[in-house]
Amino acid sequence: MKWVAIAALITVFLAVGSGVLAHFIRSADASPKLLLDQERRQRERDYRFNLPDQELTVRWTPNQDAVEKGRFLYTINCMTCHGFNGDGNPVTPEGLPINPRDFTGKSHINQKVMFKYKSLNKTDALALDEDLKKTIKEGLPGTPMPGFSILSDDDLNSLLEYIKTFAYEVWRYEQPTGPVLQVPPVPEDLMSQVRVDGGRTLFTGRGCMACHGNIEQGAKPPVPLPTEWKDESGNTISVLPRNFAVDPIRRPSPPDIFTTIRLGIGGTVMPANPVSDEETWNLIAYVLHLRQLGVEGKIPSQ
């Protein structure tokens, strides 16, 4: 009887022991990279499970060489702000007034907007490669996002290839398509007094004033609007209406402002505006005029 009890005890020890050993072997095996990849594969399985059949076409497979090059470029240029896992949690989080974008796609999967600056007429769409490359090259004035004008087109493509791996399951099945807003040539008389005055009238008539405020008369943009939007990682994305006198325009060239006014800014309350081309240019003239008055300190303070 005694031996039976001892044998049973040894068996239990062996069973538990080998389990513990196996656990250690597994965790020694699973480098952080592998764990991440497993997690990503699991996320893809979950994501696929919820996709309708017609959306199951694979539209993107990462180019491994480009991913490796992109990983390097990301690590030295972007990681401090956009985070080790691309989740927008900065490696050095102190003092960023606006949180860096989360590239993991969680917000997109939850039907929130992943990118703000797009030329596609669909607020919930992913951004086109061209849109993202433009943002990376030119940066977003007024936010910590710097411009990387030194990067070549090949560098930018590699960076995108790597960034997309953070939301592998999304980009694999979904590529942004659709009509791109065509911006007509900038009129030569853009900053004429006639256009500025026309823009001022439209600014009231088209409801811009309600959010952006009558800053020319010393009023500040009213802010009973949602002032912030948190993505799934809890990052705050600023959605305060721009005060053109003090806050730089993120995409300041007239053709870019054209796109912003017509298509709005995804994920924020800045709406798409169905105005004519001429009206759009007049609004741009007025916005740039306000900006100029602000820079010159000519906007009356309250």
Ligand code: HEC
């Ligand atoms: C100093 C911090 C910082 C660095 C470095 C940085 N970013 Fe950003 N980035 C930001 C912030 C902050 C935002 C969000 C701006 C906003 O919401 O208006 C942002 C936004 C973005 C966006 C989103 C644009 C959109 O349409 O929503 C992309 C894409 C991006 N960054 C790519 C990069 C890449 C690629 C690099 C490296 C080459 C990089 N960033 C380096 C801070 C940074």
Ligand code: HEC
């Ligand atoms: C419901 C509120 C609302 C209305 C109405 C509105 N805007 Fe905006 N607008 C915003 C917000 C919020 C932002 C800033 C979004 C952000 O920070 O990403 C913004 C940003 C902008 C920008 C700055 C873009 C950049 O690149 O920095 C321009 C230009 C602009 N709006 C023009 C207009 C014009 C012109 C109208 C009227 C036709 C208008 N807005 C109507 C809320 C509004």
